[in-house]
Amino acid sequence: MLNRKEAPFATEIKEINIKEADATLFQNGINLYSINAGNEEVLKIDFVFNAGSNMQQIKGQANFAAKMLSEGTSKYSAAEIAEKLDFYGAYFQAKSGTDDATITLYCLNKHLKNCIPYIVEILTDSLFPEKDLEILKKNTIQNLVVNEERNSFLARRKFNQSVFGGNSVYGSFSSKEDIIRIERTSLINFYKNQYQKGIKYIIVSGFVTDDVIKTIANNFDNAIFSHAIENKNKYVSNELVKETIYLDRENSVQSAIRIGKKLFNRNNPDFREMQLLNLILGGYFGSRLMKNIREEKGLTYGIYSAIESYPNDACWYIDTEINNDLCEMGVEEIYKEVKLIRTVKIGDDELRTAKNYLLGSFLRSIDGPFSLADRFKILKDYNLEYSYFHEYIEIIKKSTADNLIILANKHLNEETFTKVIVGAKK
């Protein structure tokens, strides 16, 4: 007779196979990392540059430079570049983050040779036409204005400004006025210094054959390109701040809430165990915040907590949207849960479930060639080795309720939190 009351036997995840990246060093000093995985003949190539907003002199410069890269070269107009890449079914993406910028090409293996010359063009000879800049400025402003109608967007912006400080690259946001002030010459300067002076590294993932490596080498292992010198920008973290910010938006139905503080980043030895602690509090569907505030009280559609790590700083926060009338109650419950995790030891069952879930989700995070490439980039960003991931398994498995309560008391004291609420005040 089938016993449906009892769970089938499940095994613990003991070790994890991670397909590692292979390195090819070009004559010009650029490293090409390759991750060959998956069965479909598809490719993703990431070109990484020291062109994040940490390198900009003017707000918005890095973001606009990235977005304008494909707006025309002396050989091809913006329309021609778009037309050709679209013709080969390829996708081109240029994204500048806080600490670097990544130019990504997605394409099928059979079209790689046809697509690469356009990437070479974009990276060596971009023109930043005035007219396209004006259109991009207008459209970006309109987008920003729409975002500024979203309470959750406003809450995140206020929170980061408060925790990192408005002068930090992590707490800095472009305003409408900043966007209006952006000029073509400043983008050209940024391009010269941050793109043309060298590539940090290249990652290719997917169906990576020798032919793929050769094609990339033929185009990038030459005197046109060089290896970028490590960025030596000094980052100064501000002092811990603790603020309560209320932004009254009378027509809202719900209030966006973000509560948290500055934290250590991925390079800290406590980081991985802190991920486990965060998971238990608010990092997954079975977390305490989700169970209490969504599943028991029905106050929200979703609530979560997260660690946002950057190469030079980090923060931790809880985020949710709650009906205006019940906002106060929601905030009280949030603080109650934080206090509980600091004062009462986590039970065995809860800890076991969280560990098993975290290891399972680690397995999901390395599934497929592109996920493996993303994981590898994290190692590069923080100067880590693959041992970081293997140790991760050990650290999570060995973690105890005693350790976690110490960690919670050290880092999650409600007294130190910044609280941001954006909504209609009741």
Place this chain on the structure above:
Amino acid sequence: MINYNQYQLPNGLTVIHHFDDSTQLCVLNMLYNVGSKHENPSKTGFAHLFEHLMFGGSVNIEDFDTELQDAGGESNAFTSNDITNYYLTLPANNIETGFWLESDRMLSLDFNQESLDIQRNVVIEEFKERYLNQPYGDVWLKILPLAYKIHPYRWPTIGKEISHIENASLDDVKDFFKNFYCPNNAVLVIAGNISFDYTKTLVTKWFEPIPSQNFVQINYSQEPIQKEARFETIHADVPANMIVKAYHMPARTDLKYYAADMLTDLLGSGRSSRFYVELVKNKNLFSELDAYITGDVDAGLLIIEGKISEGISIEDAESSIIEVISNLKKGGISEDELTKIKNKSETNILFNDISALNKAMKLAYAWVLGDVDLVNKEAELYLKVTKQEIIDAANEIIIPSNCSTLYYLSKNVK
């Protein structure tokens, strides 16, 4: 190419297996052939509310999520007009836990008033978060009842209004489950690093004992052909004017569907599309302008929607859209342009097929469409579309009498 095995249990459950050893995971995808189009018009939003209740514990298992997480798994679900789809991923060697959980909630749920009360609140907050508290969030609440007068697609999956969700009773829940959540109205897809033999063993063990039900399919009427242009204007506290034009188009199973899909690619997908090049870049009448299809099983909608640049009147913006389309109808499509959209659709299909989860969902959905082999035939169906068929699609679909137009005007823009 997605290789698969397919068979049916005596209780009517369809089983599809796909082997993929490039992953250390296994996916279990259960699709019930019920969506918001099967709802009672005075009790809308129910299929989706029910999806939430499926996580509230089943007859033998108190806590679905904890048991799954304990085995390293994760799950979620979504509801559409046509279907409700549940999926979970687990480390491949723990997949039996997924069979245990998914079969128990097919067997019976733990119906209780408290769980219903809470999930009703959660869904109401979801309604507010996604449809009311977002700029332009209520567009679908406005455009659907304008485009559909008869067909149940006239209400969105979240429901027509909050009161429908508030009024859902425990009896409604039980009836809904009894009728729709039976093995003979579902398809189970197992995809990932698991053999067909082992899949069969587990399916027999966990799903074969579940009895089939006398399942009654809900009948609803198809939308009659629209004969007059429809308009609505709303004023809201948003930063920019927006226009939405919705046209009826062929059903998902109609061969003409593919040409309509490619028509929207040609108009609005990517930076070399006609809308982007002519209206966003060259004339800058829009800050963004998209064309896409809803892709519903029954005759769905082809949507053109855009946010209008500051200083441009909505009427001028609208005529510019019509002009681009009439140029297409008159001037035709070049060979290169056709090859381009075909190449794009090939890329989309291959990139989508990297993940076992995507493949599992695709197999389940193809079953709903009546032909699982569509997962491998569709690439070819796109390649076969001719220039003339795309022009025909434009001529048949994008005409004033087939259109519902929504002017979503900003109170702050003159």
